[in-house]
Amino acid sequence: AQTVTQSQPEMSVQEAETVTLSCTYDTSESDYYLFWYKQPPSRQMILVIRQEAYKQQNATENRFSVNFQKAAKSFSLKISDSQLGDAAMYFCAYRILNRDDKIIFGKGTRLHILP
Amino acid sequence: GAVVSQHPSRVICKSGTSVKIECRSLDFQATTMFWYRQFPKKSLMLMATSNEGSKATYEQGVEKDKFLINHASLTLSTLTVTSAHPEDSSFYICSAFGAGINEQFFGPGTRLTVL
Numbered sequence: 001a002q003t004v005t006q007s008q009p010e011m012s013v014q015e016a017e018t019v020t021l022s023c024t025y026d027t028s029e030s031d032y033y034l035f036w037y038k039q040p041p042s043r044q045m046i047l048v049i050r051q052e053a054y055k056q057q058n059a060t061e062n063r064f065s066v067n068f069q070k071a072a073k074s075f076s077l078k079i080s081d082s083q084l085g086d087a088a089m090y091f092c093a094y095r096i097l098n099r100d101d102k103i104i105f106g107k108g109t110r111l112h113i114l115p
Numbered sequence: 116g117a118v119v120s121q122h123p124s125r126v127i128c129k130s131g132t133s134v135k136i137e138c139r140s141l142d143f144q145a146t147t148m149f150w151y152r153q154f155p156k157k158s159l160m161l162m163a164t165s166n167e168g169s170k171a172t173y174e175q176g177v178e179k180d181k182f183l184i185n186h187a188s189l190t191l192s193t194l195t196v197t198s199a200h201p202e203d204s205s206f207y208i209c210s211a212f213g214a215g216i217n218e219q220f221f222g223p224g225t226r227l228t229v230l
Contacts, residue, residue, distance in 0.1 A: 043206060045159075045221035091158060095219075100164055100172070101147055101212050103219060107158045 004092050004106035012112040013082045020067075021077045021109050023092030031097040034068065036077045039089040039108075048090070051075065079111075087113045117143045119211045121222035128199055129230055136194045136225045138209030144189035145211035149219070150182070153206040165192045199229040 004025045013019035025034070036048040051059045051068050058066050063080045075094075079086055092106040118141040128134050138148055147166050151159040163184050164172045171184035181203075183195040192211075196203050209222045 043153075043208075043224050045208065045210075047218070050218075101219070102149060102161055102164055103210075104161075105158045110156075 004094060004104055006092050006106035006109050008109045009107070010110045010112065012114055013079075014114045015082055015084060017082055018078060018080045019082055019111065021079075021090055021092075021111070023075045023077070023106055025073050025075065025092070025094055025106075027073070027094065027096070029096045033095045033097065034066075034075045035093045035095070035103070036064070036066070036075075037091045037093060037105075038086075039091065040085075040087070045091075049077065082113050084113050084115065087111060117141075117211075117213060117216065117218075117220045119145075119209065119220045119222040121207075121209055121225050123225060124223065125226040125228070127228045127230065130200055131198055134196045134199055134227060136196075136207055136209075136227075138192045138194070138211065138222050140190045140211040140213065140220070143211075143213040143216060145192070145213055146189065147212040148186055148192040149210045149212070150184060150192075150194050151208040151210070153208060153224075155206075159208060162194075196227065199227070201229045203227065204229045 032053045034051040038046045038048050049059050049061045049064050065078045067076045089108045091108045093103045095103045120139045122137045150162045153159050161174050162177045165184045165186040167186045167189050173179045186192040208224045210219045212219050
């Protein structure tokens with residue numbers, strides 16, 4: 001079975017500090033995308049960052065970066081200089097290429113930002 | 116980014132009635148749309164994959180006669196919850212995968228409350 005595991009149901013970080021959210025996944029496929037989505041209280045899903053599995057270089061988007069360890073099937077998200085607006089549910093997810101394009105989500109990590 | 120709308124944003128209905136939720140891609144053609152269900156403080160659970168002009172593919176455990184999906188055009192998919200019961204109360208989210216756009220875009224969700 002293809003699964004995504006987020007072992008931290010909740011995390012807190014002080015404003016302006018750095019926090020890392022963990023994610024592991026299990027797949028036998030070699031071509032896939034990995035994602036981190038943010039779901040704020042509005043419940044609109046927002047794509048934070050995307051990583052193509054064939055790329056060794058870790059993706060970065062401003063204050064957000066990932067640590068992609070393909071052999072270990074690990075895909076953590078680092079948020080630098082945390083801001084109050086970063087408070088949300090964060091979902092790790094992946095999609096297998098050239099299959100049915102469906103996204104498999106982890107259970108999520110609720111991130112609290114402490115002022 | 117591309118925009119996906121859902122209508123209505125929230126609906127309250129009586130037990131036994133049917134409710135239709137629309138998902139529209141506003142500025143791109145969606146070859147595939149997905150329907151998710153999200154319980155409070157839980158992750159997104161994929162219900163079905165909807166391809167334009169063909170029957171939807173339902174995930175295991177999802178009743179196809181209960182949740183009718185129609186993808187009549189490249190910009191519209193509908194989810195009809197038939198004979199709704201209180202246990203069908205949930206947050207329903209659609210996403211659209213664009214032809215030529217290698218990314219999924221999520222709608223804002225529909226909150227269904229069945230009394």
